[in-house]
Amino acid sequence: MSKISAPAKTLRAYALAAAIGWIAGNIVSPAQAAPVEVAVTQAAAPAFASDRLSVEVTGQGPDVILIPGFASSRDVWRPLAERLSATHRVHLVQLAGFAGEAWTHGDGAFVQPAVDEVARYAKTLNRPAIIGHSMGALTGLLVAQQHPEVVGKLMSVDSLPFFSALYGPTATAETAKPFAEQAAAGILNADAAGYRVQQERTAGGMMRSEAGRAAMVEWSMTSDRHAMASAIRDVMTTDARPGLAAMTTPVWAVYAADADGGVPSAVADGMWAREYAALSGVKLVRVDDSRHFIMNDQPERLGALVDEFLAD
Numbered sequence: 001m002s003k004i005s006a007p008a009k010t011l012r013a014y015a016l017a018a019a020i021g022w023i024a025g026n027i028v029s030p031a032q033a034a035p036v037e038v039a040v041t042q043a044a045a046p047a048f049a050s051d052r053l054s055v056e057v058t059g060q061g062p063d064v065i066l067i068p069g070f071a072s073s074r075d076v077w078r079p080l081a082e083r084l085s086a087t088h089r090v091h092l093v094q095l096a097g098f099a100g101e102a103w104t105h106g107d108g109a110f111v112q113p114a115v116d117e118v119a120r121y122a123k124t125l126n127r128p129a130i131i132g133h134s135m136g137a138l139t140g141l142l143v144a145q146q147h148p149e150v151v152g153k154l155m156s157v158d159s160l161p162f163f164s165a166l167y168g169p170t171a172t173a174e175t176a177k178p179f180a181e182q183a184a185a186g187i188l189n190a191d192a193a194g195y196r197v198q199q200e201r202t203a204g205g206m207m208r209s210e211a212g213r214a215a216m217v218e219w220s221m222t223s224d225r226h227a228m229a230s231a232i233r234d235v236m237t238t239d240a241r242p243g244l245a246a247m248t249t250p251v252w253a254v255y256a257a258d259a260d261g262g263v264p265s266a267v268a269d270g271m272w273a274r275e276y277a278a279l280s281g282v283k284l285v286r287v288d289d290s291r292h293f294i295m296n297d298q299p300e301r302l303g304a305l306v307d308e309f310l311a312d
Contacts, residue, residue, distance in 0.1 A: 048124060051104055052117040056092040059085025063125040064310065066092050067118065069134025069159075070231065071223040073099035075215070076133065080295060083303060088310070091128065093118065095136070097227020099219040107226055111234035114139050119147040127152035129310055134159050134292065135235050144251070145243040153250040155309050157302070158292050160275045161240040169274065173237045180236035184229040196221060205291065208258065212296035244278040251276075252283045252309050254302070256290040263291075 048055060056074065064084060066077040074092040081090045095114055097103030105113075118139055122128055129152050132140035137159030144151045160166070164176035199220045203213035255272045257265040268286060276282045285305060290297035 048121055050096075050117045050121070051102070052096050052113050053121075054094045054096075054101065055121060056094075057089065058082075058092070059088050059090045061088040062310070063128035064088045064090050065118070065122065065125075065128045065130045065140075066090060067130065067132035067136030067139055068093070068095065068098070069132070069136045070235075071098050071220045071228060072133070072136075073215070073219045075099075076219075076293070076295060077131075079299060080303060080306065084306070084310075091121070091125070093121075093136070097224040097231070100222040103224035103227040105227070105230070107230055109234060110227065110230040111135070111139065111142070111238055115142045115146065119143045119150055122147070122150040125150075129153045129155070131155040131157065131306065131309075132159065133157040133295065135231065138163070138235065138238065138240065141240050141251075142238075142243075144249040145240060145247060148247070148249050151249050153252075153309070153312070155252045155254060155306065157254050158256050158294055159253075160271070161244060161279075162238070162275065163235050164237070164239075165241075165271070165275050173239045176236050180233045183236065184233040187225055187229040187232065205261075207291050207293040207296045208260075208262075208289070209293070209296040212293060216293070241275065241278060244276065245280070247279060250281065250312070251279060252285060252305070254285045254287060254294065254305055256292060256294050256297070257286050257288050258291050258297075259288075261291075 058081060066074070066081060068074055068076045074094040077092055081092050084090050094101050096105075097110070118130075122130070122143065127150065130140040130143065132138070132155070134157070137154075137156035138161070140151075140154050141156060141159075141161060144154050162171075162173075164171045164173070164179070167176065167179070196217065199217045200213070203216045206216065207213060253272060253276055255268055257263055257268040259265065265286060265288060272284050272286075276284060287294050287298050287301055287305075290301075294302050
């Protein structure tokens with residue numbers, strides 16, 4: 001990798017430690033063989049079954065898909081989903097292998113199969129809006145690139161189109177491979193004894209909200225280690241930037257900045273502007289006083305942005 005500037009090191013250290021540290025503390029959850037069935041809470045919701053994700057449906061109105069990120073439960077979106085369900089039909093995705101959800105794919109691919117299944121589900125709806133956090137946003141971005149006809153609009157919450165750009169502006173998927181393999185091996189081979197302590201420490205860097213940290217740790221502890229290893233390997237080597245210029249789906253990229261122990265605003269502004277530069281018409285929105293989990297740290301601010309995004 002090339003020499004990295006001090007501000008870039010600050011952002012890289014924060015985001016990389018947060019993401020990989022979060023993943024590295026997972027305990028294996030026994031996988032079940034049966035496909036995951038969709039939990040439907042509304043009679044009009046389409047039938048759907050997948051071994052890559054499950055979906056809860058609530059509310060009535062235009063369709064909105066909410067996708068959580070690394071090791072997260074769909075419950076991370078629960079308050080927003082309850083708010084939106086008064087005016088929208090909300091589809092809460094749970095990715096397989098995370099937060100106790102079954103994982104049956106060993107060390108196989110994670111991201112592209114999830115993209116395929118989200119796209120397959122979206123095809124049963126009426127051009128839904130997709131809102132994703134972290135890896136969930138990367139999944140949504142790839143769905144919009146590969147299947148633009150099924151997505152109405154996309155909001156990316158604190159997610160770059162290439163995670164390993166955190167290593168510096170010259171990073172590529174190829175140069176990131178050794179780091180991705182190292183991260184995956186660390187997840188698979190880590191001693192379980194220190195997992196909870198590590199996750200509790202990591203949670204502080206991921207969100208300011210103390211109330212959300214305990215749930216975040218539990219989601220991580222009940223995630224499948226093989227799923228997490230596969231996920232980080234794929235995320236670190238998946239570069240969605242080449243597809244940005246051809247995109248026609250409207251995109252909002254919302255990102256966090258925190259002067260008190262998080263990513264400084266100037267660093268975050270520079271990183272998001274650079275990494276999304278090829279995407280014509282992208283709306284970049286910074287949310288201050290927040291770390292990675294914006295929905296926990298600034299729920300009212302994010303809710304207002306979601307309202308504006310859906311009305312746009």
